[in-house]
Amino acid sequence: MSTTVSIPERAQSLAKARTGIAGLDEITFGGLPAGRPTLICGGPGCGKTLLATTFLVNGAVMFNEPGVFVSFEETSDDLIKNVASLDYDLGALVAEKKIAIDFVRVERSEIEETGEYDLEGLFVRMDYAIKSVGAKRVVLDTLEMLFAGLGDTQILRAEIRRLFAWLKQRNVTAVITCQCCR
Numbered sequence: 251m252s253t254t255v256s257i258p259e260r261a262q263s264l265a266k267a268r269t270g271i272a273g274l275d276e277i278t279f280g281g282l283p284a285g286r287p288t289l290i291c292g293g294p295g296c297g298k299t300l301l302a303t304t305f306l307v308n309g310a311v312m313f314n315e316p317g318v319f320v321s322f323e324e325t326s327d328d329l330i331k332n333v334a335s336l337d338y339d340l341g342a343l344v345a346e347k348k349i350a351i352d353f354v355r356v357e358r359s360e361i362e363e364t365g366e367y368d369l370e371g372l373f374v375r376m377d378y379a380i381k382s383v384g385a386k387r388v389v390l391d392t393l394e395m396l397f398a399g400l401g402d403t404q405i406l407r408a409e410i411r412r413l414f415a416w417l418k419q420r421n422v423t424a425v426i427t428c429q430c431c432r
């Protein structure tokens with residue numbers, strides 16, 4: 251039995267990037283907003299990284315859209331090992347230049363707020379990674395690690411807006427995970 255889902259006209263006007271995740275593309279009327287960041291929030295262990303990784307792997311394998319995974323918690327080796335049990339061969343996708351993985355070490359104990367906080371260094375790294383594989387998709391996992399030592403909420407909000415605008419300017423479909431949503 252086949253079910254036809256009618257898509258509201260306003261949902262049709264926004265370009266979508268299919269996730270390839272059963273059910274998700276249907277309830278989002280075609281996938282995530284293409285060329286825009288999407289914030290995925292939830293508690294530890296709820297599947298944020300799994301969803302983001304699946305979005306990236308499916309993009310590379312099913313839709314010929316290379317991707318970049320920027321991790322602030324897990325090393326490349328750990329990420330590759332963790333998703334191997336899901337039958338994802340990230341190592342092969344990296345070797346085939348379909349996915350780039352960049353581990354950005356952020357150590358809370360080494361961060362001291364001493365002045366202007368900005369993401370320029372991250373933007374340079376992401377730009378290089380995006381260009382290295384021709385990425386159409388980007389994952390940032392997890393946002394709170396990036397801003398671990400930042401106490402000024404005005405600067406935090408400004409930098410998050412700047413990050414989202416930077417991703418949008420590059421026309422990549424991004425999944426950003428976060429435990430910090432309230």
